[in-house]
Each structure stands twice: as C-alpha cells, then as structure tokens.
Amino acid sequence: MHRGAVFIGVDRTGAGMPVLRAAASGAQQMHDWAVDPDRGGIDPANVRLLTDAVTKVTSDGVLTAVEGLVAAGVDQLILYFAGHGLLVDMIETWMLSDAPTRGNAAISVGKSIQAAKRGKTPHVVIISDACRTPAQDLDTQSLTPVSAFPNSLCTGSRPRVDVFYASAQGEAAIEINTVAAEGIYTSVLHEALNGRLYDAQGLERDVMVRAGDNDPRWYIYTNPLCVYLETAVSARLAELNLDLDQSPTFDVQVGANKRWLACVDRGDDGPLVRSISGTSLESTVARRSLSKITADLYQAAVGQSETFDNELGRAESEGAGRFVSSVRSLLEPLATDAALPPSDGMRRGVSVRGTSIRRATSPGGSVVTDGHVVDFAGSGTHMVALELDNGTATMLPVVEGHVTEIHVVGRHISAVFFEPESTNPVREQYIRRIKAIVTASAQRRRHQDVLEGVRLAALLARGRPDDLTLALYQAYAFHSRQDLDRLADLRIRLTEQRSGIEFLDLILMGTESPGSAVGDHFVTPFPLLTQGWDLLTDAGPMLWSRTGQLRSHLLPSLWTVFGNDATDLLFQPA
16 A cells, blocks of 8 residues: 655644643654554655744745645545634634644644545545634634645545544643643554553444454554544543543544554554553543443433433533533524414514524525514525624524524524424423534534434434434535535435435535536525534535525524625615
C-alpha cells in the first residue's frame, strides 16, 4: 500500500489567542510514529511535517504538501492537525499562524472533506485535535478558510474519507500543561496506534486484529478505532483525575475498510491493555461514554416519565450536563393548539420559543402573528420569512398539517420541529423524547447516535410518513458516512410521501447539480441546516438569486439563521 501523511501543529496564532504548548509537539509525535517502520510504516519520503516550531504554517504550505502526495498517487493520505479550531458558519476551521489577521490563513475542514470526496486518493483520513467552539470576540466574517485538498475529479470509485474529531461540536479539545504539555486526544490516539490501549469497557478488544497465524503483526483500522477513542479519552481523563468533559466524535464511512491505519508487531501477545486502578479514580472511570448515555436515554424514552427523568439525572451526574440540558429544553412542545386554529381540519403555522416574532411574510398565503405564533392561511408547503426580536432573521417551510416549531437560544436556532397533529398522546410523548435526544446529538454531530434515534422513532411511528426533522438529521448522518445508497432512498421516499417537497440539503448531497435535479418539485431555496451551506459552491447553480448574497449574513447555528441585516433580502417579493 502506497501511503502518505501531512502532520500540522500550530501553537501560536494572532488576535490574542492563547499560546498552546502541545500542538507542535503533538504533530511531531505523530510524525515520528508515521515514519517508524514497525508502527506507522510510511515511507519518510511521503511524510510532511509542518509546525511553527520551525517557521510559520501557511495555507499555501499545507496545500502544497497535500497536493504533492495526491499527485504522487498515494493510496492512503493522513492529514493531521493540532492547534486552535473554531466554528465558522458552523464549519470546523483550523487556524494557522497568521489567522485571523490574514483571512486565508485558515483551513476549512468541511471544504477539505468535500474536496477529498471528489478527489482521486482512494482513502483519506483527517484527524482534528482542535476545539470545535464558536468564535468568541473574533471577526470571523473576515476569514476565508480554504480547502487543504486540490480540486481534482475522481476518475474511479468514490474515495473513502474518514474523519476523527477530538471533541463534540461545541466542545473544547483539552490540553493539559503540567511538566510535559499534552493534548489529551493526540496522546490517547498515539498510544493506540502503537498498540497500547486503555481498558475501555471491552471496546479495546476490537481495535487490533490479526491478518493470519503466519503474520506476527496486528492491524488497526479506522472503524473500531473511532469507537474505542470516545471511551478511551474518558479513561485518560480519569487517570489524570480530571473531572472534565471531552467526547470525541467521528465521521467514518460504513462498510469494510481494506486499508489499515497502523500495524504493530506484537506476535501472540496482542495489545498492551492499561487498566486504571486507585480508589480516587474508580468512580470516575466507571462513568459511561456519551454513546452509552445516549443509548440508555433512548431505552428510557419509551417508558414511564419517572424512569426517563431518573436517567437524565444519572447522565447529568456523570458529566453529560450540557447534553442533558439540551435534551430537557426540547422535551415540551410549544403551546400552539389554542393559538393556531385548524384550517380545513389541518393546522399549520410557526411557533417560536426563546424570542418573539417582529414580523412575518410568505408568498404562499397570508400570515398573522401575535409575537410568538404565526397563523398561516394557505394550502400546500411554502416558505415563511421571519424577523425575530433577537436581531436575527430566517426563512423556514410551513408544511400542511404541521406546525413549524422553532427553538432559539441567544442568536442561534438550536432546533426546529415539524410537528403533526397528535393522534396518540403517549406515542407522541415517546417520539418527542427521542427527537429531543436526536437533536442534542445532531448539535454535536454525533451521527451514529442520530441514526439510532431515527430508527427507534420510525418503529414507534408505525408506517406514518418520515418525520421531516429526523429525516434531515438522518440525511446528514448518511452523507457524513458516505452511505449514498441509503441517502438516495431517503430522498426518493421523502419526495413521494410529501407530494413533491424537496430539501435543497439532500439535493446538494447528491452527485447531480441542483438545477438539473429539481423538476417541478417545491424546493427550499437554501440549505435548512447551516452545515449544508458548505455544499453550496459559489460557482454552482443557485435555485434562488439571493442565496449567494445571503451567505455573508449567516450566523453560527445548527439551523440556518441570518443577522437582521439580511431581512430585506428575505422579505423582498420573489
């Protein structure tokens, strides 16, 4: 196997951002693993190390390093970054030496993933040991992050792109500064790639596999490694007696992977498993991973209220307080029944929690608002433009027979539910709990947890049309895992169930251009989830002439929302 790797470490950036101590050294550590013939096994001629321990790290330097390896025809390319990370328009962004002073001194992880998926390298592994938090007190509008990968079209089978994140979206990637500075995620990952594993509730047993009795080496593949890392990072934090929360996530393609990531010569001994002992640590290390917490919440969601409340409390006590808070904030439907009178037996409209509505308009029918609820009089599906009192504006679909329920936190839209008429209150309560858990998982890009919740909700729905909110989250999960067949099936099913309604998000995830895929269907004019804007290229066709202008007004949010300076664009007649 012809392999290559680029390792990037940036301790220092501009604009008063704190100096890191373990980013450059972490990249050096990973580089040394890669060139070790008994571990990474990569030809040193195909390994590039870019750290600010020597000179500034620039976007041109990153792109040149990656381009060279792509041009050399490597079968597998590892791109590793340690340093400051930010969410820019809800897209992970790596800050290089001159960021944010120079707008292009940043790498867009989203753009890099998309370019790699269109490229010619069969297997790309992107490892991000960086924070995934929104920018605070920084002018991110001046940032123009670029892709680390060149624009090249794949001529063979679609590349496999596996992405490892050190933390969940909205979380920091922890660096400890004791005698020797350490990035927690890189430390645990490096240990695993060298065959030294933590006791991770049995998950460590699947990380290393033998190819055959006559081969003394053990091989590490991306699929079992990513699942292990979540629990292993918690184990490392427990070993250090740190009561901190860091939950690694991943976008790893489903299906067998024929290309290994590391090989370790351990003969019949197998991996070295590191147990954690000590009275002060036992209670901490026993805490469940976020995946296990989520699975237990799903199980409790279809039971008595007391059981579910107790499970939420247990999760909170084990360090998942922010996740639990997100779930709790979404459990109760907004009070809309009295405010939204039925129209021809079918209610429709918009309801908002967390702010109030200043004004609303729709080209498809008349709207009346009392400040929190929009009553929509019209048939079919239409977009409703909203100006909100928190200084934001948005546009969302109103679907016949549904209430579009919007949850706002600050200037973020944290959740949107398309709620149908309730016909079975007990079942609807179960589904509501599941949707709250799925949404909290989607906020953190925990795609496997999203898919499990969608599966459970579908079982409860018993043949009803797909829930539109869950379908969108499911689509992004399929896309992240490059499960294109299931993504195509979902799009077809949604179109058939909803009488021709199409989400632009799903169209952009396909291989065809938006303009050639629409036909006579009703299509949302822009992606409903903010991450979908990264799929909408400026050079590509636009279904709505104002979409390109709106991009510069995007705010960090799970669902698309704009600053109120975009209000005129949204409210202009079509």
